[in-house]
Amino acid sequence: MSNEQELELVSAASLASSLSDIRRELHRYPELSNEEFETTARIRGWLEEADIRIAHYSLRTGIVAEVGGLNGGPIIALRADIDALPIQEETGLPFASTIPGVMHACGHDFHTAAILGAAYLLKAREAELQGTVRLLFQPAEEKAVGARRVVESGALEGVSAVFGLHNKPDLPVGTIGIKGGPIMAAADGFVVEVGGKGSHAAVPEAGNDPIVTAAHIVTALQSIVSRNVSALDSAVVSVTKLHSGTAWNIIPERAVLDGTIRTFEEGVRRRVLKRFEQVVEGVAAAFETNASVRWIEGPPPVRNDEVLAELAWKEAEELGLIPVVPVPSPAGEDFAVYQQHVPGLFVFLGTEGPHEWHHPAFDLDERALPIAADFFAGTAVRALNHFAAEAASIAGAGSEEGAVRG
Structure with missing residues (x-):
């Protein structure tokens, strides 16, 4: 069978069906960050069934594989995250999670199936590839530690570019959000500890109430974005937990605030973090607490x-899809860690779901699976050709320079 016939076979309707089956099996058996042992084993099995070679890197969970490279050439990477969330599923789907309290509520099952689909398409035309496509099935994205571990394993060595995706429920199927520059935010967390002096609740003047300080800190923090960040930039400061005290009639010794800050530009990030500390210290001092x-x-x-x-x-245009410039998301993504080492592109793929990420009834439209597979396979080929041509151009320029000197 020719490569063209193989590709046609893999691109047929059977691909959509098989990718749905893969996604649904992953959905039934979700695993939390750093616990993706069975998920890794399933992915390995699907790769081996397709005769896709496994690349051996030191990863406790997650797996790396490769297609192409038969004639040398550049390396590009496709990344899919594989972990799930500690959420009790409420979709009522026939393939709903069988693991109590654990759910693929962010669509990582979809991402994994999509990149597997791209791998199948690339395998069918392996002899034609102008380089290697490295497949990164990454663990622990939700804990924001998985990408760092993949990098530490050496799996990014020699890679010229890395590509990744996230499903986007508010984009129609057939639409892909693509843009240069920032597309997802930096995600910093904070814990603020306020120390006061405990007393009986009936005699607050005998103590120094950390809850009052904490309440004023929460209010004052809301002025950072409105008064210290330009209207042309953006940032989010959210306090998500406030806990203190042990009884209704006791003013406690301490209060603790937790939350997150989201920014898209490093300059804005530094400014917000600095101002955050100033506000916390200033308010605490005003109330004679620490x-x-x-x-x-x-x-x-x-x-x-x-x-x-x-x-x-x-x-995307060549495939007849609808590329759009998406609104950047304030959510965080450790795909950014790869981009600290090599150029990268992260896209939003329209999946037209009823709920946003991390919702207990989250679901997506599986018609987007073969679209994602086609798009990433085609983009991988296009990127390999680009980097191969770039290398040839540099080599040619070097040869001409040597000839002139000779």
């Missing part, structure tokens, strides 16, 4: 390479 800030550094913003965005836009 306060400390502990930062939980999350992933940096996802910033897309302009050249890769242009390549992907052209591929």
Whole structure:
């Protein structure tokens, strides 16, 4: 059978069916971050069934594989995250999670099936590839540690560019959000500890109430974005937990605030974090209490390479899809860690679902699966051709320079 016939076979309606089956099996058996052992085993099995070679990197969970490279050439990577969330599923789907309290509520089952589909398409034309496509099935995205572990394993060595995706329930099927520059936010967490002096609730003047301080800190923090961030930039400061005290008639010794800050630009991030600390310290001092800030550094913003965005836009148009410039998401994504090492492109793929990410009734339209597979296979081929041509051009320029000197 010729490569063209193989590709036609893999691109037929059977691909959509098989990718749905894969996605549904993953959905039935979700696993939390750093616990994706069975998920990894399933992915390995599907790769081996397709005769896709496994690349051996030191990862406790997650797996790396490769297609192509038969004649050398550049390496590009396709990344899918594989972990689930600690959420009790409420979809009522026939393939709903069988694991109590664990659910693929962010669509990582979809991402995994989509990149597997791209791998199947690429395998069918392996002999034609102008390089290697490395498949990164990454663990622990929800904990924002998986990408760092993949990098530490060496799986990004030699890679010229990395591509990734996230499903987007508010985009129609057939639509792909592609843009250069920032597309997802830096996600920093904070813990503020306020120290006061405990007393009986009936005699507050004998103590120093940390709850009052904490309440004023929450209110004062809301002024940071409105008064310290330009209207042309954006940031989010959210306090999501406030806990203190043990009884109704006791003013406690301490109060603790938790929350998150989201920014798209490093300059804005530095300004917001600095102002945050000033506000906390100033309010605490005004109430004669003390306060400390502990930062939980999350992933940096996802910033897309302009050249890769242009390549992907052209591929989407060639496939008859609808590329659009998406509104950046304030959610965080550790795909940004890869972009600290190599150029990268992260896109939003329209899945037309009824609920947003992390909702207990989250679901998506599986018609988008073969679309995603086609798009990433085509984009991978286009990127390999781009980098191969670039390398040939550099080599040719070097040869001409040597000839002139000779």
